[in-house]
Amino acid sequence: MFTSILVPIDGSEHAQKALSVACQLVRQEEGCTLHLVHIPEELAHETTLVWGIGAIAIEASREEREEAGKQVISRAAEAAREQGATSIETVIGQGDPARTILSEARKRGIDAIVMGSRGLSDLQGFVVGSVSHKVAHTAECTVITVR
16 A cells, blocks of 8 residues: 655654554555654754653754754664564654655655654644644645544
8 A cells, every 4th residue: 555654753752653653554565665754843842752862952952953853763763663664764854844744755755644643843833833734735645643
């Protein structure tokens, strides 16, 4: 059914759940590649990341956010391998999260995007529209939103 699945990883519990769902799909499809993408963002509040990574302070520098992002995506890839994914590609993107996710999906010929319904920027998403909402309404491929 799917040969390539993209999962946006931001370190939130919702992203972790989306990764688990994506891994279930990947295990059902021989030769399916799992693409993990992380886009470091300025946060509106201090937040704690999953996968054993500590809190990111609101005043964190770009370099600190990028370093935390590398750890998040590395741990997510490790978690995916533990859940049975064998073909995994990772990318650190830049820019607006929704646009970057859509761009990566087009560039890589993605069949499905599996993403959390909410990420780290819940308050901002509530005000200007969530990333998952934008992706779901604009993507050219299947989008699965996980709660």
